[in-house]
Amino acid sequence: MKQILITSLIALSVVLASPVSARAECYADYKAKQDAPLRLHYGVAQISGSCSKASAQSELKPRLAGEGWILLNVLSVFGPDGLEERKDSAGVYFLRF
Template sequence: MKHILPIVLALFGTAAQADCYADYKAKQDDPLRLQYGVAQINGACEIEAAANELAPRLEGAGWILLNIVSVFDENGLEERRDSAGENFLRF
């Protein structure tokens, strides 16, 4: 019985964890280009954790993260889709 408890806790912990997303602002220099986008976050659903996870993704494509605007669950996705345009879930 005591071997089953960790498995049950792990399953419920995974099921209880909601998807996390962040909206962000980024830039490129020379010439200056600004970007607003929405990205899925795999780690902790906190602004600092989202910044640490998203910055390398953006840098790989030549962008510099300026800031994370907010973190949210799937309920906030649709209201940001039009604003993010081609950068909706791109990174």
């Protein structure tokens, strides 16, 4: 009985210690703009934080601002299975930021 308890505790600690390595890839598609002259773009970016619109927004704002873009909105977050269908629409902004 004691051996089962020890084994169970070890297994539980391994499971609890590994969520970061088990995290799935996350991507967001977004719209951004520049002023004077007005330029708009649609893009896709990989997100390293939690896979949520809020996390994507907080990561993308500074990335885009560094090149003079203003994030308008995050449209959605998705896994790697959604990349191919967005690649053509994002064009040069596919995984750029």
